Amino acid sequence: MAIDRNRLKLLIGDIDELFESFSAPMGERVRDWIQTAIMGPAFAELREFIEQSRPPVLFLAGRSGHGKSSVINALAGKKIAQTGHVKPTTPQALAHLITFPERFATWQVVDSRGIFETSPPGGAPSPDAAAALAGAMLKHRPDVVLHVISMPEVRALSNDLRVMSDLMRDLRKKTGGDTPLVVVLSKPDIIGNPREWPPERYSRKAAQIKEAIDYFVSDGLQLRAGFRPLDLNTPYRGYEFEPNARNVFCVVPLFAYEEDEPWNVEMLVQAIGERLPKSARLDFYQAQQRKEFLRRLSDSIIKRFAAIATAVGSSPIPVADIAVLTPLQLMMIAVIAGLSCQQLSLSSATQYLTAAGLNVGGAVGMRTAAQQLIKLIPGAGAVVSGGIAGAGTYALGKSAQTYFFSGELRKPEEFEQE
Ligand SMILES: Nc1nc2c(ncn2[C@@H]2O[C@H](COP(=O)(O)OP(=O)(O)O)[C@@H](O)[C@H]2O)c(=O)[nH]1
Numbered sequence: 001m002a003i004d005r006n007r008l009k010l011l012i013g014d015i016d017e018l019f020e021s022f023s024a025p026m027g028e029r030v031r032d033w034i035q036t037a038i039m040g041p042a043f044a045e046l047r048e049f050i051e052q053s054r055p056p057v058l059f060l061a062g063r064s065g066h067g068k069s070s071v072i073n074a075l076a077g078k079k080i081a082q083t084g085h086v087k088p089t090t091p092q093a094l095a096h097l098i099t100f101p102e103r104f105a106t107w108q109v110v111d112s113r114g115i116f117e118t119s120p121p122g123g124a125p126s127p128d129a130a131a132a133l134a135g136a137m138l139k140h141r142p143d144v145v146l147h148v149i150s151m152p153e154v155r156a157l158s159n160d161l162r163v164m165s166d167l168m169r170d171l172r173k174k175t176g177g178d179t180p181l182v183v184v185l186s187k188p189d190i191i192g193n194p195r196e197w198p199p200e201r202y203s204r205k206a207a208q209i210k211e212a213i214d215y216f217v218s219d220g221l222q223l224r225a226g227f228r229p230l231d232l233n234t235p236y237r238g239y240e241f242e243p244n245a246r247n248v249f250c251v252v253p254l255f256a257y258e259e260d261e262p263w264n265v266e267m268l269v270q271a272i273g274e275r276l277p278k279s280a281r282l283d284f285y286q287a288q289q290r291k292e293f294l295r296r297l298s299d300s301i302i303k304r305f306a307a308i309a310t311a312v313g314s315s316p317i318p319v320a321d322i323a324v325l326t327p328l329q330l331m332m333i334a335v336i337a338g339l340s341c342q343q344l345s346l347s348s349a350t351q352y353l354t355a356a357g358l359n360v361g362g363a364v365g366m367r368t369a370a371q372q373l374i375k376l377i378p379g380a381g382a383v384v385s386g387g388i389a390g391a392g393t394y395a396l397g398k399s400a401q402t403y404f405f406s407g408e409l410r411k412p413e414e415f416e417q418e
């Protein structure tokens with residue numbers, strides 16, 4: 001289970017009702033104000049994050065047999081593209097919509113497979129091929145372009161790379177965007193002795209991989225400075241670059257032979273994810289069920305909701321009771337639950353409250369849940385200040401996050417000082 005867009009409407013409906021039942025006795029003026037200051041911004045935030053999210057567009061370039069399909073399979077964590085002897089029959093780029101039904105996510109993958117085939121490795125791709133590639137990129141407007149080059153062949157393929165980097169420059173000019181180019185150096189295992197794997201166990205292999213990447217950067221890209229390791233402790237896992245003439249954003253080695261565990265795929269996920277537009281991140285991470293990344297997404301939700309709560313607490317209108325914040329907080333908990341692997345719903349939120357020792361089981365309903373929730377908020381008094389509302393909401397969010405992502409119950413007080 002994960003975040004199902006269709007459920008967002010239900011959740012918002014439930015929260016709206018709850019909020020109505022709380023705010024009805026408060027008078028119209030206060031109610032309207034709460035509507036504008038709390039529920040409006042919170043609903044808008046979730047709509048942007050969930051409803052308006054869209055599939056990431058991943059564009060694959062590189063010669064046949066270099067591992068494009070394998071890269072996609074490794075990223076997706078399942079076999080979605082055929083690998084091996086599939087010779088392209090047409091030189092056109094083909095778009096695939098890949099769905100992850102149990103995870104409510106979709107990716108658009110564009111395979112520009114045949115385009116480089118019109119020239120032998122070593123020779124520059126023909127002007128026609130370059131134009132076809134440029135056309136395909138303009139048509140599909142990728143969020144990220146992955147150029148896959150087999151590591152043992154990097155020396156022969158600097159022409160391809162030069163063509164790619166020129167195309168990236170043109171694409172940026174035409175679209176006004178800054179689509180990142182990620183170079184994936186595939187098949188790092190077959191550099192040197194293929195039996196020496198993984199590089200964490202064979203220091204010689206680690207050195208050979210780093211040497212191949214360094215060569216690629218200095219000779220292929222002709223860059224001498226302006227880059228650093230993605231992971232300072234393991235410099236053979238790839239580099240990221242400052243803006244440069246080659247338009248390369250990062251270089252990542254990836255082992256993606258289907259019979260084995262992929263290697264370094266987390267690094268590639270991170271490199272791609274960080275550069276995706278906000279609207280494409282949920283689908284990208286959710287498809288892979290990568291807990292750590294989804295947890296980070298939930299962090300940003302917690303921060304946004306805490307900011308909304310702070311604004312409420314700091315308002316000139318004296319809100320008598322922290323209860324007005326509880327619908328907001330229940331909604332936040334439901335979204336955190338959804339990002340972990342529970343259903344996006346209020347009943348997931350009550351599961352946390354019950355675990356936290358509040359008696360909200362069964363028939364008592366959402367209203368009781370919301371009223372009980374106050375007992376969990378550190379520092380909640382009769383009138384809440386902005387600081388307390390914000391810090392309390394934040395602490396509650398972190399506690400729920402720990403519960404849903406680590407299966408551990410830590411009270412909100414523990415997160416109060418963060
Ligand atoms: N040794 C090794 N083989 C790989 C790796 N990645 C892909 N392959 C193999 O290389 C061949 C071509 O891969 P494929 O993904 O179909 O390339 P594509 O034509 O660019 O889509 C397949 O037989 C893959 O199993 C890798 O990291 N190491």
Ligand SMILES: [Mg+2]
Nearest residue numbers: 068069082083
């Ligand atoms: Mg393929």
